[in-house]
Amino acid sequence: MDSIFSPNSSSISWFTSPYLHTSKSGISTSRNLSSSISFSASSSASASAFSTIGFSRAAMSNPKIVNGDYGYVLEDVPHLTDYLPDLPTYSNPLQDNPAYSVVKQYFVHVDDTVPQKVVVHKDSPRGIHFRRAGPRQKVYFDSDEVHACIVTCGGLCPGLNTVIREIVCGLYHMYGVKRVLGIDGGYRGFYARNTISLTPKVVNDIHKRGGTILGTSRGGHDTSKIVDSIQDRGINQVYIIGGDGTQKGASVIFEEIRRRGLKVAVAGIPKTIDNDIPVIDKSFGFDTAVEEAQRAINAAHVESESMENGIGLVKLMGRYSGFIAMHATLASRDVDCCLIPESPFYLEGEGGLFEYIEKRLKEDGHMVIVIAEGAGQELLSETMQSNQQDASGNKLLRDIGLWISHRIKEHFSKQKKMTINLKYIDPTYMIRAIPSNASDNVYCTLLAQSAVHGAMAGYTGFTSGLVNGRQTYIPFYRITEKQNKVVITDRMWARLLSSTNQPSFWSAKDVIEDKKEDIAKVKKGEEPKNQLTDDGNCADDLVAEKEVSCK
């Protein structure tokens, strides 16, 4: 362990290079892409396309957009040569690695890209693509030159240790990199904590443990102190593992590094137990969490079945997105009602939750309810709602599970004079503080290796992510522009409703009105309420509208 205190390096003046695509990137683009694809520097067509789907203008001040034939768009990631054009290249050491050299076409073709949308019509434009991840023939770092660091930020998630392990082992075994630092305790660790030297031996068994061996934290993001620390330590590859907040932090770190003209690659690995990061198929650890949630749901089912008018109520994580609750419900089949933040519901009266509970109890004698922590917050009286935030600025929520338990008990004992037995189970932290399962371990390995290949190849300012089953590099602004939400007008939510047989708490008229409202918002270039479907594509009507406005 060495001390990480980093003085403010005001004495160092850094060459700053404006990030100009017009001339330089034209060259770097043709280096990477076939000539049939033309680079569009400030592409007004692309910019107007983006404005229709609600991109943050500030976040996309310098998007690297490549337009091709038939509506092909590549949302490319930055490269170190965009602002340091004369960097030397080296042969990829994997060429001499017996494990890889026999594999034909192990290196990714420079033109390989992955479509964001795979459901298309015969006359659809080819649409948005991302750069395919993987090893390149040429790398921009000599192995001995690399000094990498890894940091984990935000809430815990199964698989964090696996990602750390595979970054260390990937750098060491594939690229011969020996110097990797672990930053202790999240972003603030860059300037206020100790570091740990990470070797394959140190990380050998860590994937079998939950949590993160590096520790994590919320808040404490101080861009200039962090970049000072990176600079002072001679770090030239930064691997940042975390959720939407973390990736926003990674994006500003990258911008500051670029502004200072440093040869430092910044790679993000998306982490979120809530699965609320857009574009990617799903986040690592999500499957593990859903699997662990089954244990709580099973317990709720056993308890409820064993007593007269038994109700098992399980609260699951999901601050703004109900993916864990939705998938845990679909997986279980014992759940009679799933309540998520995206789907408003009400308690009293016709078509309300109380009426449905009564019906289920009369029919079956028991029921199981799953509620996401962010569901129904609007039902809490104003005095009960919390204005408190955590250190990262995330809203702290009141315990909706406890509140709704009281309301259900009160309703049936006082108003209905009906005996019910309600058991409230809150496994919140138990589903995320566990090691990742086998399939998440494989997923973490691929994400980590992709990040390593990308940084070695000189890409920077990217998040490594799975898109339609392929590893890709996604520009930060696409990851941070919005949160992924369950689309309740989409087929997946309809599947859930037909599995639980719960009321939607929405009338068809509401749904149509809501879609109309969204289409009007999209036309005005505003953020629609239900923009993305759960496969990362726009809901059909919105796509049609968007394509019209893109032309």
Ligand SMILES: Nc1ncnc2c1ncn2[C@@H]1O[C@H](COP(=O)(O)OP(=O)(O)O)[C@@H](O)[C@H]1O
């Ligand atoms: N807009 C932002 N700009 C810079 N840093 C941010 C931003 N939002 C969050 N962060 C930092 O990212 C880290 C993790 O954010 P948090 O929201 O707690 O978790 P997560 O990354 O899992 O969403 C924190 O250290 C926080 O200070």
Ligand SMILES: O=P(O)(O)OC[C@H]1O[C@](O)(COP(=O)(O)O)[C@@H](O)[C@@H]1O
């Ligand atoms: O108590 P903590 O550690 O702040 O975490 C609780 C929150 O973390 C979450 O899992 C989301 O965390 P991230 O933003 O880190 O992905 C929420 O579902 C939950 O409300």
Ligand SMILES: [Mg+2]
């Ligand atoms: Mg978050």
